[in-house]
Amino acid sequence: MRELSSGWGRILVAVYAVFAVAATGRSLVQLGTDADRAPLAYSLSLLAALVYLAATTCLLVGGPRGWWAALVAVAVEAVGVLVVGTLSYAATDLFPDRTVWSHFGQGYGFLPLLLPFLGLAWLRRTSPRTGR
Amino acid sequence: MQAVNAVLLWLVLALVLVAGVMVVVHLVRDETAGDPTFLALAAVEVVLLVQAVVGCVALAGTERDVAAATFLGYLLSLPLVLPLGAFWSLAERSRAGTAVLLVALLTVVALEVRVFSIWTAGA
Numbered sequence: 033m034r035e036l037s038s039g040w041g042r043i044l045v046a047v048y049a050v051f052a053v054a055a056t057g058r059s060l061v062q063l064g065t066d067a068d069r070a071p072l073a074y075s076l077s078l079l080a081a082l083v084y085l086a087a088t089t090c091l092l093v094g095g096p097r098g099w100w101a102a103l104v105a106v107a108v109e110a111v112g113v114l115v116v117g118t119l120s121y122a123a124t125d126l127f128p129d130r131t132v133w134s135h136f137g138q139g140y141g142f143l144p145l146l147l148p149f150l151g152l153a154w155l156r157r158t159s160p161r162t163g164r
Numbered sequence: 165m166q167a168v169n170a171v172l173l174w175l176v177l178a179l180v181l182v183a184g185v186m187v188v189v190h191l192v193r194d195e196t197a198g199d200p201t202f203l204a205l206a207a208v209e210v211v212l213l214v215q216a217v218v219g220c221v222a223l224a225g226t227e228r229d230v231a232a233a234t235f236l237g238y239l240l241s242l243p244l245v246l247p248l249g250a251f252w253s254l255a256e257r258s259r260a261g262t263a264v265l266l267v268a269l270l271t272v273v274a275l276e277v278r279v280f281s282i283w284t285a286g287a
Contacts, residue, residue: 042260046252046267050245057237065233141274 036094036102036158044154047147048088051140055081055132062129070129076116077131080144083109087151096160103155110148113137117145169222172215173280179208180269180276187265196257197265205246205265208272212243219279231282238279245271 037045059077067074083105090102117136120127127134137144183204190197219239223230249268253261 038256039258039260042252042256042258043263043267046249046264049248050267050271053241057241061233061237 036091036098036154041091041154041158044150045088045091047143048084048091048151051132051144051147052081052084052088054140055084058132070127073127073129073131073134076112076133080109080112080132083112099155099158099160102151106148106151106155110152113144113148168218169280169283172211172218173276176208176211176215176276177273179204179211180272183208184266184269187262187269190262191259191266194259195262197253197262201265202250205250205269208269209243209246212246212272216240216243219283222283231285235279235282238275238282242272242275242279245275 035041055077059074059081062070062074062077087102087105087109090098090105092098093101113133113136116131116133120130120134130139132140132144136142137146183201186201186204187197190201216239220236223232223235245268249264249271253264253268255261
């Protein structure tokens, strides 16, 4: 099995780390300064932040256990960005303020939409079952 | 103050462009980044540190309504990006390791744009 954080995984870890820090910072500022304005959106911001933190950590830890945990985190992320992205268009009243995942991550160059699928592709290549 | 901030923004973006081109050349040639590239990154870093100080002074002195917490968050994160990126890149001297430097530079651009838009939002 290849190391999750080496080769192209190294780039993935770097991008995930940036999003982990950015989403954590953003959600804490949102919840800390103006929590009542958009509780659902800000809670989802925090969830996104935790998912990015988990994915970064799992990729760094590696091993079969890290691989499975990373798969769960990236899958939650993929579902999250698709559901929140769709809802932010369909039910605008639910989201008075934006989250990382709103409009499929438009505010972040659509990277939040791309990232989970890059993550899944990388996990597929480094799968503990097919590797070695 | 406003003029100084704009000069710093463009200086950062220009230096990032220089460093970015150097990194892309390394990537295309599949070679690891050498001293000239890291010097270019260091030049960006110096301006980012100056900007952090100037930004704090500007925030303290402004009478406009700037979102202080967010502004400081981005402003003070900026100087951390390149050292962390360089550290992560140097741990693996490969094409992927070099690409990490590009990720770090693009992150600097994104943060820089955010800092400036937050600063000018109240203007």
